[in-house]
Amino acid sequence: MADHSSNGGAAGPTHKVLVPRHKLATRITHWINVVAFVMLLLSGLAIFNAHPALYWGQKTDFDHPWLAMTATPAPGGKLVGHTKVGGADFVTTGVLGASPGVDGKPQARGFPKWLTMPPYKALVDGRHWHFFFAWLLVLNGLAYLAFGFWNGHLPKDLWPTRQDLKEIPHEIVTHAKLQFPKDERATRYNVLQKMAYGGVILAFIVLILAGLTLSPRLDAGFHLPDLFFGRQSARSIHFILAWAIVAFLALHLFMVVASGTWNNIRSMITGRYAIEVPETSEGGDHEA
Amino acid sequence: MKPERRGFLSGLVLSTSALVLAGCNKIANSSAVDHVLTSAEAFNRRMGHFFVRPKSLAREYSRADISRFFKPNGSIAPDNPADASSTPAYRAHVASNFADWRLVIDGLVEHPQTLSIADLKAMPAKAQITRHDCVEGWSSIAEWRGVQLARLLQKAQLKPNAKYIVFHCADAIDKNDDGSPLFYYESIDLEDAFHPQTILAYAMNGQPLPVPHGAPLRLRVERQLGYKQAKYVMRVEAVDSYKRYGQGKGGYWEDNGYEWYAGI
Ligand code: HEM
Numbered sequence: 001m002a003d004h005s006s007n008g009g010a011a012g013p014t015h016k017v018l019v020p021r022h023k024l025a026t027r028i029t030h031w032i033n034v035v036a037f038v039m040l041l042l043s044g045l046a047i048f049n050a051h052p053a054l055y056w057g058q059k060t061d062f063d064h065p066w067l068a069m070t071a072t073p074a075p076g077g078k079l080v081g082h083t084k085v086g087g088a089d090f091v092t093t094g095v096l097g098a099s100p101g102v103d104g105k106p107q108a109r110g111f112p113k114w115l116t117m118p119p120y121k122a123l124v125d126g127r128h129w130h131f132f133f134a135w136l137l138v139l140n141g142l143a144y145l146a147f148g149f150w151n152g153h154l155p156k157d158l159w160p161t162r163q164d165l166k167e168i169p170h171e172i173v174t175h176a177k178l179q180f181p182k183d184e185r186a187t188r189y190n191v192l193q194k195m196a197y198g199g200v201i202l203a204f205i206v207l208i209l210a211g212l213t214l215s216p217r218l219d220a221g222f223h224l225p226d227l228f229f230g231r232q233s234a235r236s237i238h239f240i241l242a243w244a245i246v247a248f249l250a251l252h253l254f255m256v257v258a259s260g261t262w263n264n265i266r267s268m269i270t271g272r273y274a275i276e277v278p279e280t281s282e283g284g285d286h287e288a
Numbered sequence: 289m290k291p292e293r294r295g296f297l298s299g300l301v302l303s304t305s306a307l308v309l310a311g312c313n314k315i316a317n318s319s320a321v322d323h324v325l326t327s328a329e330a331f332n333r334r335m336g337h338f339f340v341r342p343k344s345l346a347r348e349y350s351r352a353d354i355s356r357f358f359k360p361n362g363s364i365a366p367d368n369p370a371d372a373s374s375t376p377a378y379r380a381h382v383a384s385n386f387a388d389w390r391l392v393i394d395g396l397v398e399h400p401q402t403l404s405i406a407d408l409k410a411m412p413a414k415a416q417i418t419r420h421d422c423v424e425g426w427s428s429i430a431e432w433r434g435v436q437l438a439r440l441l442q443k444a445q446l447k448p449n450a451k452y453i454v455f456h457c458a459d460a461i462d463k464n465d466d467g468s469p470l471f472y473y474e475s476i477d478l479e480d481a482f483h484p485q486t487i488l489a490y491a492m493n494g495q496p497l498p499v500p501h502g503a504p505l506r507l508r509v510e511r512q513l514g515y516k517q518a519k520y521v522m523r524v525e526a527v528d529s530y531k532r533y534g535q536g537k538g539g540y541w542e543d544n545g546y547e548w549y550a551g552i
Contacts, residue, residue: 051424059355059419060426102313118316123424124545125316131328131552215332216421217511217551221340223347231419231427 014276019187021273025147029140030268036137037249039129041242042117045110046126052097052110054239058230066236071098071108079106138208157189158198164191180259182276193255200248203241210238326547333549342479346510349417349429354493358420358428360500361514363459363472367499373459375469378520381458386504391488395454395525398445405490405504411435414487422514423546432508434489438482440524446478450526453481454533455507458520461540474518474539475530475548476509485510488521513550515541 022030053065066086071079081097083090093099094112101107102120113119117129148154171192180186189197213224213234228234256264267273315321363373367382381389386405393401415433422428437453452475460469480486486509490497497503502519509516516539530536535543542548 047425051422051426053426055426058349058353058427059429060359061355062357062359062426117312119312120316122316125322127423127547128322128325128328128545129316131332132325135328135331214421214425215336215552216346216419216513217336217340220344220346220511225347231421235425 013279014183015279016274017277018272018274020271021187021267022271023147023151023153024271025144025151026153027268027271029144029147032140033137033144036133036140037245039117039133040137041246042115043126043129043133044239044242046116046118046121047123047130048239049110049116049121050123050126054236055232056230056236057232058225060232067239069097069110071106077106079108134208134211137204141204141208158194160191160194160198164194167191178258184275184277186275187273196248196251200245203244203248207238207241207245210234210241214238322545329547329549332547332552336549336551340511343483344511346418346485349419351417351431353429354417354431355428358430358492358501359422359426361422361424363461363519364500366459366520372463373461375458375460378458382499382503389504391505391521392523393440393444393525394523395527396447396450397441397526398447399443401440401444403440408435408488408490408505411439414484416485416487416508416510418485418508418510420514420517423541423550431493432487432489433491433494434487434505434508436484437486437488437507437524438484440488441481441526444526446526449528450478451528452477452526452530452538454525454527454530454538455518455521456523456525457518458522470534470540472518472520472540473533474507474516475527475533476507476512476516480509480511483509483511488524511551513552515539515546516550 052070053062053068055061055065065084068082068084069092070082070084072082074080079093079098080091081093081095081099083092083096096110096112098106098108099112101109102113107121109116109121116126118125145154148158168191171190174180175192209224210228212218213228213231219225219231225231225234228237263274363371365371366373366375366378368374369379389405391401391403391408393403412435413433414436415431417429417431419427419429441453454475455473457472457474459472461472462470464470476486486507488505489508490505492498492501497506502517502521505521506519507517507521530538534540537543538548539546
């Protein structure tokens, strides 16, 4: 291993070389996943809007949602949007509870039209979008896992090693300083990256299971609600995990930008990633 | 950043998002796109049938799990003359406490039936405490008591070409284009029709079925969503195809775009 004290770059003159980074299967499944997830989020919020409240347990206790978006009429044909979380009540007019519909007029709706697919209020179309992209996401995810085990990507590149675990404190410090290696070390995922990717894969699996729990037919076969403490809890967990993945996405995009936007994105499109290697003539004592 | 450049940029962002939004509306409204999207329904159905055996039972709950408030949905007051779903015929049944009401079982059957509530109650009863999942996302639990549909169909004896069971209802859920009442209807296949938990229920939580929940008789088909649970059932018809009713999609909500397979 090269030394960790430098700012990631190799000492002495270096030049850039493009090295292979992401396999074709990883790249294709990654971008399909992005499209499917975005569509699932938007159509999921359209479905949520049909009954913009969430509960714990097996059945709905209509008086005690833990999250609810409502609209109350105000003078002048206006609507005031409320978002209740636990015991707290926030006025969220314009975004949550009440916001302009596609005709521009105030409408009682959980999430606003720019966060739902379709933008107009229609549970039926939201379901059509959701199921289509849900199966796309599942098939794509299965392909990702199958390729990942078959070509060794998952155990080799994503599973943290013992050495990785020791590096956690060090990686936290360098991440906090937004210092990223530019040399040969950059060809591997660091341990925080591995944990974030592993975490998001796990989140997708639980999210999908919670979604399947909402199917009364599958419940009859597998008693899935027992896994999630009831069908209404499963609906809540499905919702929470979707937003957890949005949080991952925000962090993910931030890291992509912070560690070299174009280099990263190119590596996820063409598969090639630029690293800095010492000039061969003055290579000194650095490992290649 | 110079103000005009910022103005241009925010203008660009605003106009693109407006375009995207308009585009989303267009795309969502396009029937070609809808055709592609609804192909997922077949997948839902195949997966449901691949992973879950025909006779697997929906979970049953205990008395303690029964919802204090079970939300009635769809038509909820066909007994009220002011309600759009109401008809004089249904109101007359309510007024006479369903004394003259008869369930008709006909279509592709050898022995058509005409049964009163008393006839139904005289048959072996099936009771179950199950969860009702509305397509909107909420769930309520209630105890239902009624007659297994399988028992009624055995009595009527299906002809070999019968493939589906259509339920014709008394509530005018909507209007036809000519203004005439459009009655609720639903349909299920024979796998669900002969499922042990598929019943025509005349009682809910130990009481005669209340009007908001479909008095005097409603369908319970426990492995599907709420809109399959036809209320105010008047006639049970065995058919080889449900295409000739409504818009041909097999039910009122199906005619409005919802999936015929409501197992998810
Ligand atoms: C919900 C959306 C997203 C999820 C769940 C997600 C998830 C992931 C995962 C799991 C990996 C690791 C893949 C592997 O090696 O097997 C990855 C890598 C990557 N993603 Fe995403 N991603 C999302 C959106 C995006 C977006 C919108 C971009 C565009 C900027 C992006 C850019 C990248 C890049 C550049 C890498 C490679 C990082 C590297 O080489 O170090 N991702 N993503």
